[in-house]
Amino acid sequence: MASGLVVSYVSQDTSFLKGTLREFCRERGLEESLLLAVLRQLDFGREQFIKDMADFSEGQKKKVLVASSLITPAHLYIWDEPLNFIDVFSRMQIENLILQYEPTMLLVEHDVRFRERIATQVVEFA
Numbered sequence: 001m002a003s004g005l006v007v008s009y010v011s012q013d014t015s016f017l018k019g020t021l022r023e024f025c026r027e028r029g030l031e032e033s034l035l036l037a038v039l040r041q042l043d044f045g046r047e048q049f050i051k052d053m054a055d056f057s058e059g060q061k062k063k064v065l066v067a068s069s070l071i072t073p074a075h076l077y078i079w080d081e082p083l084n085f086i087d088v089f090s091r092m093q094i095e096n097l098i099l100q101y102e103p104t105m106l107l108v109e110h111d112v113r114f115r116e117r118i119a120t121q122v123v124e125f126a
Contacts, residue, residue: 008074012081014061017053021064024053030068038067041097042090058085070097077105083114 017024021039025032036049042063053061062085069077083091095117098105109115115122 005076006072006074008069008072008077010062010065010069010077010079010082012084014058014065017056017061017064019053020051021049021053024064024068028068028072030071034071035064035067038070038097039063042067042093043087059087059090062086063090066094070101070103075104077103078107079105080108081110082107083109083111 021035022032024030025035039048040046044060044063044067048056048060053064056064062082066079066082069079082094086094091111091114095114098118105118107115107119
């Protein structure tokens with residue numbers, strides 16, 4: 001990797017998410033109000049803001065990872081199947097956020113419609 005290159009990664013695995021969103025932000029140096037604002041754009045209920053992330057659904061956990069990645073200044077965003085467990089409305093919101101911010105991304109995603117709307121180039125492996 002190039003010196004100073006910052007990569008923001010969204011894993012398929014969400015099992016490590018525990019504690020509150022406030023703690024999550026503090027541990028990762030994220031601006032809490034910005035994370036919560038992006039989560040609201042992803043149809044995240046305010047009542048979730050005070051809950052333990054271990055009790056979140058898989059979709060809610062994935063939204064936390066996607067939102068935290070989006071608010072992390074990076075040169076490259078690598079997302080491994082970001083739409084797993086994501087509902088249709090939130091998928092549309094994620095698409096809109098990506099189109100709005102236009103980050104440089106490497107995505108692993110099987111959703112053809114998502115790829116058609118977001119990708120500028122597709123590499124398929126047989």
